[in-house]
Amino acid sequence: MGLFTELKDSISRVMDRLFTDDEPKRIGIYGPPNAGKTTLANRIARDWTGDAIGAESHIPHETRRARRKENVEIERDGKSVTIDIVDTPGVTTKVDYEEFTDEMEEDDAIRRSREATEGVAEAMHWLREDVDGVIYVLDSAEDPITQVNTMLIGIIESRDLPVLIFANKIDLDESSVKRIEDAFPQHKTVPLSAKEGENMDEVYENIAEYFG
Amino acid sequence: MPTTTNTDEPDAPDGVQIDLISGERMDGMATMEKIRMILDGVHDGNIVILEEGLTPDEESRLIEVTMAEISPDEFNGIEIETYPKSDTRKSSLLGRIMGGDEPTTKLTVIGPANQIKTLHKDETLISALVSRD
Numbered sequence: 001m002g003l004f005t006e007l008k009d010s011i012s013r014v015m016d017r018l019f020t021d022d023e024p025k026r027i028g029i030y031g032p033p034n035a036g037k038t039t040l041a042n043r044i045a046r047d048w049t050g051d052a053i054g055a056e057s058h059i060p061h062e063t064r065r066a067r068r069k070e071n072v073e074i075e076r077d078g079k080s081v082t083i084d085i086v087d088t089p090g091v092t093t094k095v096d097y098e099e100f101t102d103e104m105e106e107d108d109a110i111r112r113s114r115e116a117t118e119g120v121a122e123a124m125h126w127l128r129e130d131v132d133g134v135i136y137v138l139d140s141a142e143d144p145i146t147q148v149n150t151m152l153i154g155i156i157e158s159r160d161l162p163v164l165i166f167a168n169k170i171d172l173d174e175s176s177v178k179r180i181e182d183a184f185p186q187h188k189t190v191p192l193s194a195k196e197g198e199n200m201d202e203v204y205e206n207i208a209e210y211f212g
Numbered sequence: 213m214p215t216t217t218n219t220d221e222p223d224a225p226d227g228v229q230i231d232l233i234s235g236e237r238m239d240g241m242a243t244m245e246k247i248r249m250i251l252d253g254v255h256d257g258n259i260v261i262l263e264e265g266l267t268p269d270e271e272s273r274l275i276e277v278t279m280a281e282i283s284p285d286e287f288n289g290i291e292i293e294t295y296p297k298s299d300t301r302k303s304s305l306l307g308r309i310m311g312g313d314e315p316t317t318k319l320t321v322i323g324p325a326n327q328i329k330t331l332h333k334d335e336t337l338i339s340a341l342v343s344r345d
Contacts, residue, residue: 093292094290095279095282114284118279120275124273127272128272147292151271151292155272156266157270
């Protein structure tokens with residue numbers, strides 16, 4: 001891309017943000033597979049609209065299409081924000097259908113892996129074109145320093161998108177929020193358990209403050 | 213009629229090819245040319261090592277194109293490892309104006325997901341195990 005084109009695109013992105021302040025912000029929920037993105041998206045959607053977004057499962061790639069819940073109005077401590085929550089498939093660089101054959105028939109596993117690859121491609125496209133901010137969900141019981149996490153955080157930073165890191169699954173014994181804070185010290189990390197509903201007040205405070 | 217085997221034909225090379233691609237070579241290539249070169253190498257079972265890595269936008273597109281090419285029993289994706297980004301990234305005003313979309317890495321190793329396994333990575337060392345299966 002040429003210098004002029006880059007400059008034009010950069011100015012265009014800034015202008016787009018300036019003139020869309022009244023529109024709901026599209027907040028993408030990103031992270032690796034099985035971090036609890038859909039559980040979190042459902043928790044937020046249920047708390048503020050009464051409806052869920054999608055099915056949750058322990059099998060990776062349960063979410064294979066980006067799904068959006070529009071006009072979720074979140075209020076905390078006098079601050080409020082209206083967001084469209086975009087729940088995305090877990091990002092990865094590899095999908096092997098054989099990982100699913102313990103749980104389902106081969107044909108279903110192949111179909112699931114095909115849908116998962118399309119979903120990940122779509123999620124990457126959304127990240128480049130269609131989100132105004134990112135909630136990055138990590139499983140706090142897992143090592144956060146993986147290539148995909150580092151790469152995705154780098155991609156988000158390069159687009160100057162506001163990002164909050166959510167250290168999910170603090171209800172698990174192996175959970176370590178500090179490990180995530182140490183891995184990505186440049187970003188605010190908020191601990192929570194989306195499944196148990198722990199620390200959701202702080203979650204909503206930060207969403208209202210960061211994206212409002 | 214019994215079948216015969218031509219033992220004069222040379223066997224396929226018994227090893228793993230490693231493509232070491234200089235930053236200079238990458239400089240003159242468009243994003244999709246780089247991605248095509250990387251994925252063509254990986255499809256052939258090669259390990260591709262980039263001297264200067266990829267920009268965040270190129271990394272994003274590499275994931276997207278990789279997903280489009282995954283196929284059951286043939287290609288199940290890539291394994292990728294990179295040294296941590298430099299702290300000096302986005303230090304310039306121009307870099308910040310442009311969204312910091314400049315190369316962030318010193319060296320990147322990419323290989324077929326079913327053949328490469330990262331054993332260890334830190335700021336100065338990437339150890340990878342490559343199988344021939």
